Amino acid sequence: MRLPLSYTPPDLQAERTGTVRRRQVFFIPGYDPEARTRYRLLFVRELLRHAKRFGDPRPDISPATLSADGILQSWTVGPDEGRVATAYDVLLWDDLVARDFRRPRVLSVLLLVVGTLHALVRGLIWRFYRLNWLYGNVVIYPFVMVVLLSALSLAIGTLVHAHLGDWFGHSLGWPPWVTLPLAVVAGIAWIVAIEALLNRFFFWQLLNDWVFNWQHGNGWRRDYAARLDVFADRILARLAEAEARGERPDEVMIVGHSTGGLTAAEVAARLLARAPDLGTGDTAFCLATLGSALPIVAAQPFARHVRGDVAALVASRRIVWLDVQAPQDWMNFPGFNPVLDLGLPLAGGPIANPLVRSAQVRDILTPETYAKVRLKPFRMHFQFLLANERPGPYDYFRMVLGPQFLRDRAIRPIVAELAPAAPQAGG
Template identity: 65%
Template structure:
C-alpha cells in the first residue's frame, strides 16, 4: 500500500477556463439490488443536510423520473448563485435488475461459485495482491469463504448428532435404522441453515458473497449481461449529450462508487472512444471514482479489455479522471494506482490520468462520528456519498454541484464555510 494518497500525473489536462454553470452528472451505483430506491432518497436527504450545515439554503430538486427502458432515473438540481452552484442534471444509471437476478439464483449455485472463485484467486495469487493493496479488503473477500467452511462444519456436526441420537450410536437412541436416521440428520443440518438466514443477512454474508462472485465472473469474461448494460449506458450518455446541441453543459461528469467505479471506468472509456468529437468543444468530460473496487477485476489475467480501457483513459488528455480513496475504508484500495500497479503497456505514451486524492475522512466528519463508523464497514464505505460535517477538500456536493471543474476541484479546491452553529434548544420554564 503506497502512501500518501496523492498522485498528480505529469501530463494532466490544462486548467479549465471559467466556472461550471451547467453540469450533467451520470452516477453509477455499486453492486446494490435496491439502487432505484436508495440513491434518490440518499441524494435528497444528504443535500438538505449539506445546505443546513453550511448555511447555503435549500436548492430546488425536481421530482425523479424513470426512463421508458427503466435504465435511468434522473432529476434536475437548480443553480445556486450565492455559492456559485451549477445547474445540474443528475442521472442514476441503473443495473440493480442484474444484481437482483444474482440474488435470486440458487443458494447452492452461489456458494459453489464462491468456492470456485476463491480457490481460483488463491491459486494464481490474486488474493495475495488484494491483501497487499488493502489487508482489510482481503479479509472482506475471504470472509464469505470462511463462513461457508464454518457453516458446513456446524451443519455436519448438527446432522451427525441428530443421526447418532436417532440411530444406534453411543448407547442412547430411539432405535431408528440408519436408512431413516441419516436422512433426518441431513435434513436437520439444512433446516438449521435456513433458520439462520436472517442472521446471515445481518452479517452481510450474502451481499459480500454475491459481490465477490460478480467481480470474479466479470474478470473471467462471464458477465455478458453487465457488458451489454455498460454499452447501453454509453449509448445513452452519447445520445443525451449530443441531443443538447447548443445547450451543452460545461462539464459532463461520470461518477462511480464501489463496484460502480469499475462500470464508470468502462463507461468513460467507451464514451470517449465512440464519440471523441463530443469533447472537442467547451464541454469537458470528467470521471470520478469513489471507494473503487477496480483491482478486483483489473488484475485478473483474462481482463485484457478492461486493462486496455484503463490504458486509454490513463493517456487521454480529453478527460480528467480523479480517484478519491479513503484510508480507513475496508472496501477500497487506498494507495492503488493503475499506472504503478497494473501492466498497461503504455510504452512512451505520456501519463495524463488519474489524479489520486484522499477523502480525508478524519477532517470532514466530527470525532464522535469517526469513532462510531470506524468499525462499521458499509457505513464507512458510503461516507464519500454523504454530506460533510466539517469543510474539507473532499466534498461530494461541492464536487458534483459546485462551480469548479473536476481538475481544479482536485488540485486547488475551494473549501466551503464552517458549519453553521445549531440553534440552542429551548429551555422549559
C-alpha cells in the first residue's frame, strides 16, 4: 500500500468555465445480487441525511422506474438551492451475479480453488498483497475458509465413521457400507447448518466475487462482456433522448463503485470508441471510480482487453477520470495508479487520466462513528456512497448533485458547511 493518495496527470483536460445546471449520472454498482433494491433505498436514505446535516432543502426525488428488461433503473432529483437538475440512472447487472449465486456450491468451490491456485502460481496473490495487504487477505479468505471447512468436515466424518464402526470397543460395530455414507453426510450437514453464519461473514459473496474476477480476467465471461455493450448502447440512447427533448446535460458522469468501478471504466472506454463527439463539445464527459477493485482484473496476465480499455482512458483528453481511494477500505487499492502500476501500452502519448484523490474517511466521519466502523470492512467500503457526517473535499452528493464540474471538484472542491445545531429546548 503506497501513499500519498494524490495524483494529477500532466495532460489533464482543460478547465471548463461556468457551472453545471443539468447533469446525467449513470451509476454502476459492484458485484451485488440485490442491486436493484439496495441502491435506490441507499440513495434516498443517505441524501435525506445529507440534506438534514448540511441544512440543504429537502430533495425532490422522483419515483424510480425500471426498464422492461430490468437493466435500467431511473429517477430524477429536482433542481433547488445547492443542487442541479439530475437524471440518475442505475445500470444493473445483478441478474448475472444472481446467476453465479445459483451455481451448485460444489462447482463454485471448485472454481475458487482452481482460480486461487492459478493466481498463486502466476504470482498474482503476492502482487495484490504488495498493492494492499488488506485486499490480499480479502482475496485469500474464501480459499483459507474452504481449506479449514474441508479439514473440519473430514475430522467430523472420521469421528462418525469411527464411533459407528468397529474402531473402538464401545462402538456400534456397523459395517463400512453404512458408516461411510453417514460420515459423508455428517461432514456436509454441519456446513449446511452454519450457512447463516457463513453468509454473515460474507463467505459466499467474496468467494463468488473472486471467481467472477478471475473468470473476467481470463476473458471467460461472455455474458458480462455482452452486458457492457448493452450498457454503452443504453447510455448513448439516453443521451440521444435528452438531446431530442432539448435537455442536453452540461455533464455526463459515469460512476462505478467497487467492482462497478472496473465496469464503469470498461463502459467509458466503449463510449469513447463509439461516440467520437462525446466529450468534445459543450457537454463534459466524466468517470468517477469509487473504492475500485480495478487491479484485481487488470493485473491478470491475460486481461489485455481490460488494460487496453484503461490505456484508452489514460490517454484521452475527452474524458475526466477521478479515482477516489481510501486506506481504511479493505476492498480497494489505495495508492494504486494505472499509469505507474499496470505497464500500459501508452507509447509516449499523453497522460490525461486519472486524477487520484483520497476520500479522507477519517475526516468526514465523527470520531465516534469512525471508531465503530473502522473494523467493519463492508461498512467502510460503502462509505463512498454514504452521507458525510462532517464537511470534506470528498462528498458523494455534492459530486453527483452539486454545480461543480467533476474536474473542478477534484482540483478545487467547494466544501460545504454543516447546518447550525438546533437550539436546545428550555434554554
